[in-house]
Amino acid sequence: MNSFSSLPLTPDYDSWPIEADIVSVDHDARGVTLGWSDGRKSRYHGIWLRENAADESTVNPATRERILDLSRLPGWPEIAAAEIDDAGALCVAFAAEDRHLRFHPGWLRAHDYDNAGDPEAPLVPVRLWHGGPGADPDSLEASGLLDTEPAGDAEEAILAPALESVLGKGLVRLHGLPTEPGSLEAIARRIGPVRPTNFGLLFDVKAKPDPDSNAYTSIALPPHTDLPTREYHPGLQMLHCLENSVAGGEAVMLDGFAVAEALRQRAPAAFATLTRVHWCYANTARITDYVWYSPMIRLDARGELLEVRIADFLRGPLQAPFEEVEPAYEALMTLQAMLREPHFAIRFTYAPGDLVIFDNRRLLHARDAFEGSSGHRWLQGCYMERDEIRSRYRMIQRARRQRSHCHR
């Protein structure tokens, strides 16, 4: 099927291995029905085919971005003819345009919306987890990551399992990375661009004089997500340990989705309250003033968990209808008590060179108080969007498809 590789038969740069051949094509004015060599039947609308053609009237060949303006077509694109050509591609002629459009069978099969499952299914299945004594995050050796060629096989060997853990469990711990201050930026860029905030591109988690956040003291931090005061709080957080010689300061991680599902089972009324009441998240600091209102637990249209937004020290004054206030606090206190149940938590001590990457809209992180005078504890952190990790993981999947494609 390499006869396709030189032809612009797909509107993208991806690779579409051919799982089955087109063996039959029927059409009417509104669409085509393909029969595949494995017996599957797939229907495609004419207008869908027209918009997704890959020719130069549809896609800018330099960018592979669409230039077709549907509303400027001479009416609804009706199909005049459809056939399979010698290369096995679908060839469609539209009545009002003097143009034959060709479609790659692998691409058509991969976008078979007539037989599709959930197109929005996560790249990696989401697995909720509990912790408890002895539980550890997925931990991977990552020394040498910065010596690998960007986007090369050696980098992929380190990143692929790490990204799978973050996508599936919301958390991974990498070992053996450099301990030079600032090296987190180069490490993060192996995945994607960092999202800076008012705390900087990288932020230093250590006890500081004149702190502007409880994170920058030696006190304990309760389980929380970072920056809930933002309309869209960051999807990913990275914490990179440069030094850790203090007594205490153990790291604690919980799967906020697992806690929320347990709350849904044990106390459905409290769960419902926390999905309904809008709390105020506020960081009314000296030189910035971030405020956002949101439920503590957000669900999608299907009732599935979308995000948790929890941080007692960043909640402003609740501004809810009077009758909602006591039920809201009762539900909050039920959740707070669950967040302290040890079986939800993974506890570990950062070693210099460790990097933890976690989903900041799913996981909660906490820390025990530490004894500042007993040594030094210095983490550097940064934020990133989940889009970046998904894009990077899709590129790994694309490389794998291309390899399997070549090996056919």
Add this chain to the structure above:
Amino acid sequence: MNSFSSLPLTPDYDSWPIEADIVSVDHDARGVTLGWSDGRKSRYHGIWLRENAADESTVNPATRERILDLSRLPGWPEIAAAEIDDAGALCVAFAAEDRHLRFHPGWLRAHDYDNAGDPEAPLVPVRLWHGGPGADPDSLEASGLLDTEPAGDAEEAILAPALESVLGKGLVRLHGLPTEPGSLEAIARRIGPVRPTNFGLLFDVKAKPDPDSNAYTSIALPPHTDLPTREYHPGLQMLHCLENSVAGGEAVMLDGFAVAEALRQRAPAAFATLTRVHWCYANTARITDYVWYSPMIRLDARGELLEVRIADFLRGPLQAPFEEVEPAYEALMTLQAMLREPHFAIRFTYAPGDLVIFDNRRLLHARDAFEGSSGHRWLQGCYMERDEIRSRYRMIQRARRQRSHCHR
């Protein structure tokens, strides 16, 4: 009332002018009812007061962030006594704690949830707008912005009306800014941190060899929002003109919310379809692969417009249930035709030193084709989150409150 200024009576750094004095206080175990000098009555729950106290058992004085853990209180905080002290503050004693907590009357009045309007009301009222011949964006002289003291009065005089236009109309045009490449970063930082993407911290909008986006060619761009391929596409975009001597390339801006409301009136079924069908937004490029699924028009729980996500050249193959596909395309083509109605659009030509700031989840921007050989057209752009502009605007409001406070 300056006797308060030295006391930690509020949990934040904000300033709370006293509009009315507390003249009466009644209480029971669960809450207090305050009477104000203007006759208003306000009820506050005991647990709400307890959590929002400003003393050192509740708030870390160094960060003004909460340290109280409600679930570790000795039971529900019941009120033993409540009175007005000599300074006019509310003083509350809780039965299970040997502690008197004091509350600032200005802060209590400002957080009177018993009589509150919508706490999530926008900082500046949202005003939908139409364009048409002769219509211009709010345009402000901004020369000297970079010479002003950060967060000073001169900067505020330039930024305050600009931020009001962006918050209310989604758009402002500033004149007279520097034309040095890269100066956009310093200008943007007067508002807040820039959000980098795979296109960089700043991106150059000019015709480029080997372009990786239609934006980087000289072809026309239809009305669109940027980066709809992201889970959360950027809330703000800035476009800064460094050079413009080409024929054509006129800028076009539309209020996507005004177009959507017009669609809701004219074609309610098409509007409903575009709020329901999840389109695929994809940028399947050489080295990145961003994909997200979303309705083209998103509404909040009250049916109000939340965001529009429109970019024909960044839509991937629609993966909707078979029966949804033709209605989805009919609705899309109705919207596309409306987007070309001239009365929605503001058209203008960028002058060097112009900076346009607009809401990328509300406004659509477009550009005419330009004649690359006729001269140079170079815009630099960047993204930012709406949180930053709201934080900056709240700081301006806080400064104004503090001034009015001092002048009492």
